Amino acid sequence: MVAITLPDGSQRQFDGPVSGLDIARDIGPGLAKAALACTVDGEMWDLTRPIERDASVSLVTAKDEAGLELIRHDAAHVMAEAVQELYPGTQVTIGPAIETGFYYDFARNEPFTPDDLGKIEARMRDIVARDEAIVREVWDRDEAIAHFQEIGEQYKAEIIADLPAGEPITVYRQGAWKDLCRGPHLPSTGRLGTAFKLTKLAGAYWRGDARNAQLQRIYGTAWATDKQLKEYLHMLEEAEKRDHRRLGREMGLFHLQEEAQGAVFWHPKGWTLYRTVQTYMRRRLEDAGYVEVNTPSVVDRALWERSGHWAKFRENMFTTQTDDERVMALKPMNCPGHVQIFRQGIKSYRDLPLRMAEFGSCHRNEASGALHGLMRVRAFVQDDAHIFCTEDQIVSETKLFCDLLKSVYRDLGFESVTVKFSDRPEVRAGADETWDKAEEALKAATNAAGLDWTLNPGEGAFYGPKLEFVLRDAIGRDWQCGTLQVDFVLPDRLDAEYVGEDGAKHRPVMLHRAILGTFERFLGILIENTAGRFPLWLAPVQAVVATITGEADDYVREVAAALGRAGLKVETDLRNEKINYKVREHSHAKIPVIVVVGKREAEERTVALRRLGGSSQEVLALDDALNTLRMQALAPDLARLASESEGADQRDQVA
RNA sequence: GCCGCAGUAGCUCAGCUGGUAGAGCAACGCAUUCGUAAUGCGUGGGUCGGGGGUUCAAGUCCCUCCUGCGGCACCA
Numbered sequence: 001m002v003a004i005t006l007p008d009g010s011q012r013q014f015d016g017p018v019s020g021l022d023i024a025r026d027i028g029p030g031l032a033k034a035a036l037a038c039t040v041d042g043e044m045w046d047l048t049r050p051i052e053r054d055a056s057v058s059l060v061t062a063k064d065e066a067g068l069e070l071i072r073h074d075a076a077h078v079m080a081e082a083v084q085e086l087y088p089g090t091q092v093t094i095g096p097a098i099e100t101g102f103y104y105d106f107a108r109n110e111p112f113t114p115d116d117l118g119k120i121e122a123r124m125r126d127i128v129a130r131d132e133a134i135v136r137e138v139w140d141r142d143e144a145i146a147h148f149q150e151i152g153e154q155y156k157a158e159i160i161a162d163l164p165a166g167e168p169i170t171v172y173r174q175g176a177w178k179d180l181c182r183g184p185h186l187p188s189t190g191r192l193g194t195a196f197k198l199t200k201l202a203g204a205y206w207r208g209d210a211r212n213a214q215l216q217r218i219y220g221t222a223w224a225t226d227k228q229l230k231e232y233l234h235m236l237e238e239a240e241k242r243d244h245r246r247l248g249r250e251m252g253l254f255h256l257q258e259e260a261q262g263a264v265f266w267h268p269k270g271w272t273l274y275r276t277v278q279t280y281m282r283r284r285l286e287d288a289g290y291v292e293v294n295t296p297s298v299v300d301r302a303l304w305e306r307s308g309h310w311a312k313f314r315e316n317m318f319t320t321q322t323d324d325e326r327v328m329a330l331k332p333m334n335c336p337g338h339v340q341i342f343r344q345g346i347k348s349y350r351d352l353p354l355r356m357a358e359f360g361s362c363h364r365n366e367a368s369g370a371l372h373g374l375m376r377v378r379a380f381v382q383d384d385a386h387i388f389c390t391e392d393q394i395v396s397e398t399k400l401f402c403d404l405l406k407s408v409y410r411d412l413g414f415e416s417v418t419v420k421f422s423d424r425p426e427v428r429a430g431a432d433e434t435w436d437k438a439e440e441a442l443k444a445a446t447n448a449a450g451l452d453w454t455l456n457p458g459e460g461a462f463y464g465p466k467l468e469f470v471l472r473d474a475i476g477r478d479w480q481c482g483t484l485q486v487d488f489v490l491p492d493r494l495d496a497e498y499v500g501e502d503g504a505k506h507r508p509v510m511l512h513r514a515i516l517g518t519f520e521r522f523l524g525i526l527i528e529n530t531a532g533r534f535p536l537w538l539a540p541v542q543a544v545v546a547t548i549t550g551e552a553d554d555y556v557r558e559v560a561a562a563l564g565r566a567g568l569k570v571e572t573d574l575r576n577e578k579i580n581y582k583v584r585e586h587s588h589a590k591i592p593v594i595v596v597v598g599k600r601e602a603e604e605r606t607v608a609l610r611r612l613g614g615s616s617q618e619v620l621a622l623d624d625a626l627n628t629l630r631m632q633a634l635a636p637d638l639a640r641l642a643s644e645s646e647g648a649d650q651r652d653q654v655a
Numbered sequence: 656g657c658c659g660c661a662g663u664a665g666c667u668c669a670g671c672u673g674g675u676a677g678a679g680c681a682a683c684g685c686a687u688u689c690g691u692a693a694u695g696c697g698u699g700g701g702u703c704g705g706g707g708g709u710u711c712a713a714g715u716c717c718c719u720c721c722u723g724c725g726g727c728a729c730c731a
Contacts, residue, residue, distance in 0.1 A: 216659080372724095589689095
């Protein structure tokens with residue numbers, strides 16, 4: 001007898017070994033049809049694998065996250081079968097399910113072409129139509145290795161040889177084809193359905209290591225239903241429309257060109273946006289007790305040797321040699337410069353924490369393949385700062401920083417932030433005891449700030465552990481923006497010191513920190529997140545005043561001038577065009593407010609406001625419109641100040 | 656940096672097996688003064704990414720370099 005407990009707590013008795021499919025049939029034919037796999041005491045099992053002991057079982061269908069993952073994993077297998085049928089001699093390696101689909105890495109001398117994708121996909125649909133049963137087998141380890149070597153599957157043989165000793169070696173057959181796989185799998189290829197599509201070809205290194213052979217990866221997407229697939233493809237199209245590179249061109253924000261690879265040409269509108277964000281950040285930093293500095297871009301190699309950058313960061317640095325043979329480097333980071341300022345004069349413990357900020361212009365020679373629009377550039381400006389403090393101040397400074405960071409992200413339209421904790425990397429400066437201390441201190445501070453974090457092992461900076469603050473963009477990509485790094489190494493290498501309460505000299509700790517990360521990347525994320533429809537305070541052109549007839553020209557100039565005095569960035573449109581044409585054009589340009597003025601408005605001294613995305617307009621007296629827009633165009637921090645002082649005024653009146 | 660793909664007008668793209676470049680939008684000009692997402696007519700615009708080669712002839716074929724795109728690797 002086998003007793004099976006179902007998720008609702010009910011129990012069913014079976015005479016002997018029973019499979020997930022048997023259980024599903026026992027419950028009902030609908031479930032038997034929908035079931036793809038089952039979990040046995042929490043572990044995923046194939047639907048047909050016999051359960052020989054009492055267990056808790058739940059059935060997995062395409063509606064479950066786990067079911068969808070099975071579908072994707074099977075799609076990878078069916079693709080591998082199709083590829084090996086069509087291109088004999090191709091070796092299979094690994095093919096997992098991923099976030100929106102699957103991939104499989106193949107070893108083949110001939111490159112796959114985009115045309116091949118269509119052929120492979122068609123063959124996949126044949127295999128699905130054949131509805132081949134998928135059968136699990138457990139093999140002997142040595143036999144498995146010998147077998148895969150014999151049939152020329154070197155990579156599979158290598159994988160088996162590397163599996164831990166106790167691990168069962170399972171092979172899945174579907175029709176005449178078989179693959180080493182941990183499983184589980186669908187009962188048959190027909191269950192995969194039709195909601196899949198091959199999407200792209202790419203190179204990928206064996207085991208993710210650039211020193212290994214390069215394999216050919218084929219990506220696909222797979223879903224439970226055709227409707228989901230269609231929705232996903234539609235989402236991709238929408239994402240493409242808000243790609244910051246496209247919007248940057250369409251909206252005239254910036255451009256890139258080959259003579260300055262990885263460096264941005266900011267156009268007037270883009271630069272206005274940039275300056276709006278920068279001015280905002282400058283205010284926030286000042287309010288948070290930072291001082292702003294500026295340090296040299298071209299600095300003698302000697303300083304980078306002392307700081308450790310020459311040893312650890314050399315390959316990413318641009319260098320230049322002067323006629324007298326001095327080697328200079330373009331700064332890739334601002335920290336050594338800030339230590340030089342700290343070292344001027346004698347610092348006392350009373351000066352700490354010293355929060356030193358710089359909108360530091362840095363250059364890094366990033367790999368050509370890494371460059372990506374504004375997101376990954378070679379010339380960029382960080383909202384960088386270094387907090388020189390005592391060890392005792394690490395926790396409170398970290399907490400203050402995290403609060404500031406969250407507030408800034410919220411103001412800029414980002415609510416959810418994830419945090420990664422990166423500990424010591426292989427290539428690093430500083431003694432292990434120093435790292436122990438730094439990691440411990442940062443962990444304590446993170447917990448004190450009430451942050452949830454995930455560990456990112458070995459990803460710290462060469463001088464210290466770090467926190468990474470990650471935002472997700474509109475296309476679902478994660479971008480690291482903010483960072484906070486604890487550094488006991490640089491103050492030592494560059495000989496920073498302060499006089500303590502005890503009158504003796506001490507090393508300060510440096511906290512390297514940035515909120516936006518770089519302006520370039522952050523603005524790219526901002527463009528994609530808003531799809532170019534910036535909130536009023538950020539829009540580089542906040543309002544266009546457009547005439548209906550030439551008779552209103554003088555009044556329009558007056559309105560525009562008044563809006564300008566109220567602090568808005570305004571343009572006028574006096575062209576002899578129909579108002580339909582103007583509204584359409586400015587709407588496409590994503591201007592937040594179109595101020596429409598005709599003969600009637602000019603006579604009545606009113607304006608008609610039309611908001612981006614809306615289809616109606618609001619007619620207001622000019623003075624009212626000026627007040628309303630002036631308040632709405634305030635940066636969030638200034639708006640908070642304004643509402644506070646308004647509250648104070650009201651309290652004064654009451655008193 | 657590696658693998659694959661691509662580069663034709665400001666933008667989006669067409670140009671079959673080689674015979675000396677085309678559309679829409681944009682721009683410019685003229686007419687139109689028209690009340691909330693495209694007024695009409697007309698005009699100009701291209702060393703077909705750079706270099707080299709094959710050929711009577713190259714946007715088209717070959718080589719090479721550059722840049723971009725998608726991944727991988729990298730991302731202090």
